[in-house]
Structures are given as C-alpha cells and as structure tokens.
Amino acid sequence: xGARISFSGQVRNYQRTIxxxxxxxxxxxxxxxxxxxxxxxxxxxxxxxxxxxxxxLYYSTSRQYTPEQFADVLIQQYTEQLQALYNYGARKFALxxxxxxxxxxxxxxxxxxxxxxxxxxxxxxxxxxxxxLKGLVDQFNNANSxxxxxxxxxxxxxxDITSNPATYGK
Numbered sequence: 083x084g085a086r087i088s089f090s091g092q093v094r095n096y097q098r099t100i101x102x103x104x105x106x107x108x109x110x111x112x113x114x115x116x117x118x119x120x121x122x123x124x125x126x127x128x129x130x131x132x133x134x135x136x137x138x139l140y141y142s143t144s145r146q147y148t149p150e151q152f153a154d155v156l157i158q159q160y161t162e163q164l165q166a167l168y169n170y171g172a173r174k175f176a177l178x179x180x181x182x183x184x185x186x187x188x189x190x191x192x193x194x195x196x197x198x199x200x201x202x203x204x205x206x207x208x209x210x211x212x213x214x215l216k217g218l219v220d221q222f223n224n225a226n227s228x229x230x231x232x233x234x235x236x237x238x239x240x241x242d243i244t245s246n247p248a249t250y251g252k
Contacts, residue, residue, distance in 0.1 A: 089126050093163050100170050117171030118228075124164075125178030125236070127211050130156055132183055136204055149207035157214045164222060164231075173229040177219055179212040181236040185244060205237075212237055 087095070104113040134141045135152055143152060164175065183189060184204030193201045215233060222231045243250055 086129075089124075089163055090159070093166050096167065097170050114171050118173040120172065121174045121176060122167060122172045123176045123178065125234075126160070127156060127180040127208070127215075128183055131180065131204065131207060131211075132186070132189070135207065136189075149203075149210050153207070153211040153214050156211060157218055160215070161218060161221075164218075168222075168226060168229060175222070175229070175231045176234055177215060177231060178234040179215055179236045180208040181240040182244070183208055185240070208237060 100113070100117075103117065104110050107113045107116055130152075135143045135147075135149075138144050147155060164177075167175075182200060182205050184193075184201035184206075189201050189204055190197050190199075193204070212235070219231045219233045222229065
C-alpha cells in the first residue's frame, strides 16, 4: 500500500522542482512563462473529513472544532498552500469542491439507519467547506489579475447523478 503525501508535502516537492524547471528551460523568465500555462487541478478535503473529522475514536478534531471552525482551519491551510503555488509560478487553478461524502458506501454502512439515506451531518459539513472554498476562489481571483481560479462543484455533480440516475444510464 502506497504512502500518502500531504498537500503541504506536495507543495514543498513542487517548490523544489521549480529549480529543475529553470535549469531545463534556461532561465527564470522562460520557466515562469511555461508554468503560467499549466493547469493545476486540486481536490482536497474528503480525507480531512472522512479520515479525520468524522473518526472521533481516532482523532479529536470533531471535539476541538465545530464544522464551521474545522472548515475555517482547512481553508486557512489551503490559502497558504495555494499562495505558495502562485508564488512559484502557478497561474491556472481548478479547485474541486468536496462531493457528497455522506453518501459514500462506507458512511452509509456506518451511520445511515437504512444503509441508503445519506448522512446529512457529513454532507452539511461538506457544504460549509465548499461555500468557503467558493469564497476563496473569489478572493484569489480578485487579488491576482494575472491568474485564474475556478471552482468545480463536485457536490452538485454528484447530487445530480444521484437525483437523476436515468440521465446517466441507470
């Protein structure tokens, strides 16, 4: 089983790689131009909720923070990580919101009374995070006219699939 690299670790790896890109392309201006054309697709938050916040036997975060406070902590970390990527040349970002993880098979098996009804307290926490992520996208777009940040509504996509399965062939 492979080890996970946290997003902070991935950002640090990216920062270390930039010097190699500069060396390969010849100078910082050429490297910056190249990096500004790349698309950085980033989706995080699911593990923070499923494998941390909603595992109270193993982690204390749900006792330390309300869902609102936990979303604030995640968004603050995300802000710093995105700023670091921006500072190292990233300019095009697709930020993927958290899906309806309260409807995932594991959560249904553990917390749903009938095994079919989505776990609303989990989905409610995900919506709080997603709303804050949308605000973060706006904040970065307003502060950085040379960059483009977009929000991908994974929650809404998943909701549409489960609400309209016939549209998707089921």
